[in-house]
Amino acid sequence: MQGSALLLRMRGLQRLNEVSTSKIPKEPASRMVTILFDGIAYGMLLFILACGLSVTLGLMNFVNLAHGAFALAGGYITATLMNRAGFSFFLCLPIAFLFSALIGVALERTLYRHLYDRSHLDQVLFTIGIVFMTVSAVDYTMGSGQQMINIPTVLRGRIDLLGGSIGVYRLFIIVICGLLTLLLQLALVRTRFGSRLRAAVDDPRVARGLGVNVNLVFAVTFAIGSGLAGLGGALGAEVLGMDPTFPVKFMIYFLIVVTVGGASSITGAFFASLLLGIADVAGKYYVPKAGAFIIYAIMVLVLIWRPQGLFVKGATR
């Protein structure tokens, strides 16, 4: 299947190896701290990027391979606004959230909702189609290059912490994502909306019977999930890179988070993200040649061992 340069670049998920890591110190103990720290930052980023997907899958049993497109939207709007209109980075973060959330809810209301009761095969085909279209369209309109996001000077540089050298920007990511995670958890546990969502995830039919407007709950959730992905895209562009093939390159990572964490459980997805982030960074540092291989192998093993996910209570649901 020869053809376009775009296609050639879409090939090769191995380019994931390019995820940049901080400068790693030489001394073993401080090196560990740095790697752990980078891993946590990376993991939290993955969580913010993927948590929407985990709810989609848990709530509507909908396999959305195009989830990365929302992150793409967030990353691109940020880069565009900063580079062409001189917006500040901090202002762009909420914009990225809103922008992706809007796209998400628009797609959900117009297209996705027709697919909830379709087979997984149809869902896969449809969302692959969306990915193909997104990647080509973005390439066409914005070019195929990496989007540069110049993070503000305050977030640059490194500080020494616990004997390791830590990038300020990574610290920023951890703080932001950590806060968001807490917020999400609180919203799920403490609010009426959260309890409705949990009821709907548990059993949509029963929830409907209890008078929960499952469609509305889902639309809102979908919007928030997409928005978070957009925010993740904006935050992560610096760390993960941001070019038109982003949705393909990270699709597998999002799916790992969701399947290993167990669909429908936010905490499961959170731990899976951290695990994946740390394992990926450490793997690429300590065993650079086998890194991704090990991750895929672990994923396959976990899926066989516990098809419902590693962090789901009770093997069956």
Place this chain on the structure above:
Amino acid sequence: MTVALETRNLVKRFGGLVATDDVSIAFQKGVRYALIGPNGAGKTTLINLLTGVLRPTGGAVILEGADITGMAPHRRVQNGLARTFQINQLFPEMTPLQTVGLAVSERQGHGREWWRLAGGKREVIDEAAAILERFGLTDVMGAETKVLPYGKQRLLEIAVAIACRPRVLLLDEPAAGVPEEERHEILDIVGGLPDDVTILLIEHDMDLVFSFAQRIAVLVNGGLFMEGAAKDIAADPRVREVYLGEGGHG
């Protein structure tokens, strides 16, 4: 008399719910049984445990003297234990002919033959055609199952089980949803099976139960309430109370 199928202290729990509560019962070879009990008594669950669709929480299932508690469902069928489902379980895009033919060919051990065209074995076709004829399905044998009327599908559900030529046959409400006048017909066909076949019938319609069964087992709240000759059970006031009190409908 020899025992065809037996359970020993069979238990099944779904979370906190005990759906099968320490059931020990022996089904004698060649006897026609009915299993009755109110809705939710655990009748279907018991059948699922016997056929291996569900794993028991405790206890054992013994088929013709051999412990089959851990045996895979398809192996039990090969060992002579077949069933029908309360809700039809058919192949929607296959024809009755293909469905019954498949069951016959599997039983005769041709199931893995990939080099031969289906329909090439005379003994398979003849037997399948005979079964379809017995159930009055001949005229629709070439139509996709999903387009058949419910009554025909119900008949096919039973025909498939019989095509497995079981020595023990478990029927989970075979007449459910079938019009009054056709019910006896269904049970007549089943009753016409060879005398050495053990049959366990789940049925809510007492007329059918008493016209069919020689012995009756009563299940209440997952436990075996009593088991005995049909006329004894019919006369037992406690059974009337337990059963008819809750749901004597058909």
Place this chain on the structure above:
Amino acid sequence: MTDIAAAAAVPQISPAADARLMLAAAARWRWWEFAVWIAALAAIVVFPRNLLLLNEIAILALFALSLDLILGFAGIVSLGHAAFFGVGAYAAGLLGKFGYGDPFLGLAAAAAVAAVLGFATSFLLLRGSDLTRLMVTLGIALMLLELANREAWLTGGADGLQGVTIGPVLGLFDFDLSGRTAYLYSLGVLFVLFLLARRIIHSPFGLSLRAVKQNPLRARAIGISVAVRLVAIYTLSAAFAGVAGALSAQTTQYVSLEVFDFIRSADVMLVLVLGGVGYLYGGIFGALIFKLMQDYLSAITPQYWQFWIGLVLVILVLAGRERIGAQLTRLFAPLLRWRRA
């Protein structure tokens, strides 16, 4: 009882004879099937300049046929079918590189290696939902991609496997630049494997696969070992895909890492869906449509034809694949049912 011919002359002799006829009819060759293969052969004369493209179509058709065996007939969804294509390609390519360039030897080796891999990994698919299967198949293909990338001493890594030399087919026909030998060779292999697949799906075993796909609970309840059947068909499908990979390696004399790519697995699924799942010709028609579309679209917008493929996919799903299929079947039904009086 009379034989089939006599029964055909006097229908309604007995239900059994009727039944026999009915089953025989399901496996009978239709006129349009002959037409497909004759057209495929005639293409050599009609499109002598496009033989390389035709060769690609034949290979893609075989690859999609292999996917149809598991998706269309056993209901296994895979996002990593490229794994088998890839190992087949490397097996044949490496043999060619190290001096064992006989084409059929390469095919046999590719089929064997892919079958072993398919057999080993099939057990991972027995449990679990569609999603788990998607992830596991995808994961395996990606692992192989990583492995091939890392073991560059053997595979050539990112530069691809160079120096593959393939001998003449049957010791007689050299692979030429026009692609004539290549196309005939690929078409021949496709045809033989197609015949095999056709035979299998019309066999008792094939019937049991459909049963397993449509209702595993009932399949078990008539004594079918679901696991054994799935392992068998998955292994066979892997072997077919491996042969497709080998054909690709042999006719292009090159293997690159992208044989394992996610995009390749996604494409083949798309090809099959375009052509229609579950009636064996879907892979062939799909490959034809896909390649022509790709050829045409990439001539207009070289960089972005993937967009249109995506759009087709989205529309296809939204409009309802099955409904479209049913409509088409109804439209062509009079034609399809036509047979000699």
